[in-house]
Amino acid sequence: MSRRLRDNGLSLFFGTIFLLALIGQAISGLADYNNQQLATGGDSVSIWQYVTSSSFAVDVAENWQSEYLQFLLIILTTVWLVQRGSTESKELDKAGPESAEDQKIGSHAQDDSPRLARVGGWRTGLFSTSLALVMGLFFLGSWLAQSVAGHAAYNAEQLSQFQDPISWAGYLGAADFWNRTFQNWQSEFLAVCSTVLFSIYLRQRGSPESKPVGSPHATTGAEG
Amino acid sequence: MEGITTRALYVGLLTFLVAGLTYFIVLGLAHR
Secondary structure (H helix, E strand, O other), X not given: OOHHHHHOHHHHHHHHHHHHHHHHXXXXXXXXXXXXXXXXXXXXXXXXXXXXXXXXXXXXXXXXXXXXXXXXXXHHHHHHOOOOOOOOXXXXXXXXXXXXXXXXXXXXXXXXXXXXXXXXXXXXXXXXXXXXXXXHHHHHHHHHHHHHHHHHXXXXXXXXXXXXXXXXXXXXXXXXXXXXXHHHHHHHHHHHHHHHHHHHHOOOOOOOOOOOOOOOOOOOOOOX | OOOHHHHHHXXXXXXXXXXXXXXXXXXXXXXX
C-alpha cells in the first residue's frame, strides 16, 4: 500500500462508503417513491428526476443537519462538561477553554504550530473556534436546506391531494418539519450518550476511541 | 507535515459540502 493511501486511510474509507450509501439511498429512495406514485395513481420518475427532486434533497439534508449538530454539540459541550472515566471527556480539572500555555497559542506557540495559532489577536481567536464554527455553519446550512427542500416536497404532496400549499414560514411551524428534525436529533443524542457512558466500562483494543484495555474504569482523558 | 493529498481531501470535502447544500437549496427553491 502506498504511503499516501495509508496516511489517508480513514478519510478515504469513510468517503468511499459515504458515496456508496448515497447511491444506495438514491436507488432505494427511487423505488420507494415510485411505489407510492403507483399506489396513488401518479407517474413514476427516472433516477435523474428523483435525484433532482425536493423529496430526495430533504431526505439527505435532514440527516446531514443532525450529524453536524451532533458533532457541534460534542465539540462544544466537552469544553466545559466532563464525564469521569469516559474517552469523550478530558481530565476532570481541565473543564473550560484552558490557558494559552495549555493551548500553545500566542507566545506559547511552538515552531511548528499553525501560523494562525502564533499571531494572536482576533485571528488566533477565530482559529481557536474554527472547528465548531465550521460544524455549526454546516449544521445551519443543512437545516436551512432541509427546510427549503422539505417545504417544496410538502407542497407537492399537498397539491397532489388537492390541499392548499403553505408558505416557507408556515412550513417552519409544520409538524412535518419538526417530525423530520426530532426523529434525527433523538437518535444522534442517544448515540452520543451511549458512547460517553459505554466508553467508561467497555474497551476496544487498539482503538483511539477506547482507553487501553487495562486502564481503570475511572481513568479520564487517556486515549488508547 | 500532513501532505498535499490530505489537504486536497480536506478542501475537496469542504467544496463538496458547500456545493451539495447549495444544490439542495436551489432545488428546493426551484420546486416551490
